[in-house]
Amino acid sequence: MTDLTAAGRGVRRRGxxxxxxxxxxxxxxxxxxxxxxxLVLGLIAYPVVLVVEMSLRDGRAMNISAIGQEPWSxxxxxxxxxxGDTYHSxxxxxxxxxxxxxxxxxxxxxxxxxxxxxxxxxxxxxxxxLVPWAVPGVVASVVFLFMLDGSYGVVxxxxxxxxxxxxGPQWYFxxxxxxxxxxxxxxxKGFPFFTLILLAALQAIPDELYEAARxxxxxxxxxxxxxxxxxxxxxxxxGIILTGLWTFHTFDLIYPLTGGGPDGATETxxxxxxxxxxxxxxxxSASALGILSVVLALVVVASVFPIMRxxxx
Amino acid sequence: MNLDRRQFLHxxxxxxxxxxxxxxxxxxxxxxxxxxxxxxxxxxxWQGDEAGVKTWWRQAIASFQQTHPKVTIKLQQVxxxxxxxxxxxxxxxxxxxxxxxxxxxxxGSFAAQGWLANLDDRLKGTDILGNWxxxxxxxMWDGHNVGLLVLGYAPVLYYNEKLLKDAGVAVPTTxxxxxxxxxKLTSGGVYGYGATTTSHPGTYSEATWMVYGAGGGWSAGEKxxxxxxxxxxxxxxxxxxxxxSPKGVPSEQKRTLFFxxxxxxxxxxxxxxxxxxxxxxxxxxxxxxxxxxxVQQPGYPSNSIHVSTQAxxxxxxxxxxxxxxxxTPQTQASYAQLYGVPSPRRGAVTQAMIDKRPxxxxxxxxxxxxxxxTPDNKDIVTxxxxxxxxxxxxxxxxxxxxxxxxTVMADLQNxxxxxxx
Numbered sequence: 251m252t253d254l255t256a257a258g259r260g261v262r263r264r265g266x267x268x269x270x271x272x273x274x275x276x277x278x279x280x281x282x283x284x285x286x287x288x289l290v291l292g293l294i295a296y297p298v299v300l301v302v303e304m305s306l307r308d309g310r311a312m313n314i315s316a317i318g319q320e321p322w323s324x325x326x327x328x329x330x331x332x333x334g335d336t337y338h339s340x341x342x343x344x345x346x347x348x349x350x351x352x353x354x355x356x357x358x359x360x361x362x363x364x365x366x367x368x369x370x371x372x373x374x375x376x377x378x379x380l381v382p383w384a385v386p387g388v389v390a391s392v393v394f395l396f397m398l399d400g401s402y403g404v405v406x407x408x409x410x411x412x413x414x415x416x417x418g419p420q421w422y423f424x425x426x427x428x429x430x431x432x433x434x435x436x437x438x439k440g441f442p443f444f445t446l447i448l449l450a451a452l453q454a455i456p457d458e459l460y461e462a463a464r465x466x467x468x469x470x471x472x473x474x475x476x477x478x479x480x481x482x483x484x485x486x487x488x489g490i491i492l493t494g495l496w497t498f499h500t501f502d503l504i505y506p507l508t509g510g511g512p513d514g515a516t517e518t519x520x521x522x523x524x525x526x527x528x529x530x531x532x533x534x535s536a537s538a539l540g541i542l543s544v545v546l547a548l549v550v551v552a553s554v555f556p557i558m559r560x561x562x563x
Numbered sequence: 564m565n566l567d568r569r570q571f572l573h574x575x576x577x578x579x580x581x582x583x584x585x586x587x588x589x590x591x592x593x594x595x596x597x598x599x600x601x602x603x604x605x606x607x608x609w610q611g612d613e614a615g616v617k618t619w620w621r622q623a624i625a626s627f628q629q630t631h632p633k634v635t636i637k638l639q640q641v642x643x644x645x646x647x648x649x650x651x652x653x654x655x656x657x658x659x660x661x662x663x664x665x666x667x668x669x670x671g672s673f674a675a676q677g678w679l680a681n682l683d684d685r686l687k688g689t690d691i692l693g694n695w696x697x698x699x700x701x702x703m704w705d706g707h708n709v710g711l712l713v714l715g716y717a718p719v720l721y722y723n724e725k726l727l728k729d730a731g732v733a734v735p736t737t738x739x740x741x742x743x744x745x746x747k748l749t750s751g752g753v754y755g756y757g758a759t760t761t762s763h764p765g766t767y768s769e770a771t772w773m774v775y776g777a778g779g780g781w782s783a784g785e786k787x788x789x790x791x792x793x794x795x796x797x798x799x800x801x802x803x804x805x806x807x808s809p810k811g812v813p814s815e816q817k818r819t820l821f822f823x824x825x826x827x828x829x830x831x832x833x834x835x836x837x838x839x840x841x842x843x844x845x846x847x848x849x850x851x852x853x854x855x856x857x858v859q860q861p862g863y864p865s866n867s868i869h870v871s872t873q874a875x876x877x878x879x880x881x882x883x884x885x886x887x888x889x890x891t892p893q894t895q896a897s898y899a900q901l902y903g904v905p906s907p908r909r910g911a912v913t914q915a916m917i918d919k920r921p922x923x924x925x926x927x928x929x930x931x932x933x934x935x936x937t938p939d940n941k942d943i944v945t946x947x948x949x950x951x952x953x954x955x956x957x958x959x960x961x962x963x964x965x966x967x968x969x970t971v972m973a974d975l976q977n978x979x980x981x982x983x984x
């Protein structure tokens with residue numbers, strides 16, 4: 251019989267015997283981790299701290315080095331929270347985020363269901379459908395700007411050709427249509443993400459389930475409701491949360507199209523923060539809006555996520 | 564090569580020290596001049612690719628470098644759309660350019676931040692102020708000259724003579740005539756008038772020309788004048804005129820449409836004339852100019868040049884030397900010749916130049932007789948971007964809604980009051 255006690259003692263003897271040695275051994279992984287940790291702190295924590303500080307300084311100094319000379323104050327928060335424009339841009343942000351995310355999901359789900367079927371050139375189509383996702387936001391904006399041009403755009407040309415309208419809407423000029431015209435490229439760029447993740451989820455569903463359902467006489471709608479949806483709803487919820495957060499702070503698609511106009515019709519919170527900081531030279535108000543947007547996003551996710559997790563995961 | 568842990572840590576430590584040391588040495592190595600006494604001045608501008616004026620800038624730089632062989636001026640083209648943002652970021656980070664070129668609309672915001680150096684002492688020893696356009700007074704901040712106006716102008720009426728003749732319309736000389744002409748000319752895919760009809764700085768300029776051209780103004784000292792009957796009437800005329808314009812077009816597209824023969828008339832600055840080179844062959848010979856049909860000509864500052872307060876003494880001195888070199892009668896004459904716009908230096912545009920380019924005579928005469936069309940309210944100038952945006956939004960409301968003009972202007976006055984409080 252082997253003497254396990256002796257062997258165990260042998261193993262223990264290889265460890266550090268002194269307190270300093272044990273401390274050094276425990277600290278070693280942390281020492282190795284410290285350079286990237288410091289880098290991450292520098293790149294993430296420092297700007298966050300700076301933004302918090304700027305939001306709590308009263309003044310319009312744009313020099314980062316001079317911000318510390320401004321007095322501490324909560325006036326920036328008071329100003330933005332008592333400004334009607336803040337709530338207007340919050341409402342625009344909510345509309346933009348919810349509608350864009352919902353439409354992206356619908357189109358993404360539709361294309362995912364289509365591409366999960368056996369069809370000619372399926373691989374090519376799966377690749378092509380991801381192209382909008384890879385196109386930079388600014389490029390997508392330029393394309394839609396041309397397409398939706400009120401006088402010479404192809405969309406209005408089609409509308410005029412089929413007799414739906416005499417002149418066609420002035421998409422980016424009229425406050426009543428501008429938001430829809432900004433949502434269009436957002437959806438175009440956003441739906442491939444849903445297609446990608448939902449397609450992956452659909453491929454994980456065993457074919458046997460559908461075959462059994464067919465044998466039992468289940469309709470297409472019933473198969474979707476009782477087999478497909480339960481299998482993809484977790485992925486769908488994740489997609490909604492991620493896309494919702496991305497859309498909430500979208501800037502590159504909106505700014506080149508409208509700059510937040512006309513007359514504030516597309517001024518989301520992201521655009522407002524940028525305008526406050528770089529056009530109006532109100533770094534404090536912009537920072538306060540930035541902090542509030544983070545808090546708002548956290549509150550929404552924190553309040554919605556447990557319900558969704560209970561319901562769907 | 565096999566390394567044990569001790570060797571690896573030892574070498575990694577030495578490597579880190581070497582990299583840190585190199586970085587520190589690099590950081591210490593910066594300065595105004597290099598060891599051989601050469602100096603580079605950073606000069607970002609949006610005019611580096613603009614027809615006419617780009618040649619002038621390049622010639623002025625080459626000439627300066629010839630007389631200052633140890634100085635290199637690095638002209639850097641930045642698109643106009645992102646120009647102010649780029650400069651704002653650079654100033655905020657303490658990395659301001661050595662030579663600061665600004666669209667005048669942003670002047671107040673930059674001056675209020677203390678980013679523009681006082682040039683009074685430097686100007687004292689020169690003949691510049693005595694010979695410069697009166698619009699130079701817009702460069703005053705807290706009683707000091709903090710910049711030099713590069714271009715101040717008054718807009719003129721551009722019209723397509725053939726389109727007017729075909730419609731039996733005379734060249735308008737009053738505002739009611741202009742509106743009536745625009746209405747008559749709008750048909751068959753041709754727009755009678757070209758206004759900027761989107762949220763674009765051009766919207767602000769055009770509304771300002773209308774208001775000041777009609778004898779009004781955005782302010783009278785401390786008092787805001789957005790609800791003055793004269794201003795409301797001018798904005799109502801602006802609104803009527805915009806009905807005969809293509810919708811949703813920024814300034815650049817409007818100019819293209821004019822030079823393509825799809826717009827019959829537009830009021831624009833002199834620099835637009837350079838676009839005639841690219842006009843459709845069938846349109847080129849029909850493009851004519853006339854005095855804009857205003858009660859008084861609105862004078863408008865376009866862009867200015869400054870020395871940054873962040874520049875070192877040596878670089879600030881050299882930046883000023885460069886600015887000074889731009890003000891000589893020869894350089895100013897060349898500005899008018901190459902760019903085809905009035906020069907800010909009086910007398911730089913000679914009769915010989917006008918004989919060669921008749922449009923220069925019109926540009927110079929309207930500029931000389933113009934009234935200053937910049938708000939005289941310091942709070943507006945300081946918060947100019949915000950006020951400009953509010954006026955642009957009001958213009959869009961006038962163009963897209965049926966809300967009475969007086970209501971839109973009353974709302975605008977309230978918003979401007981809030982913005983500048």
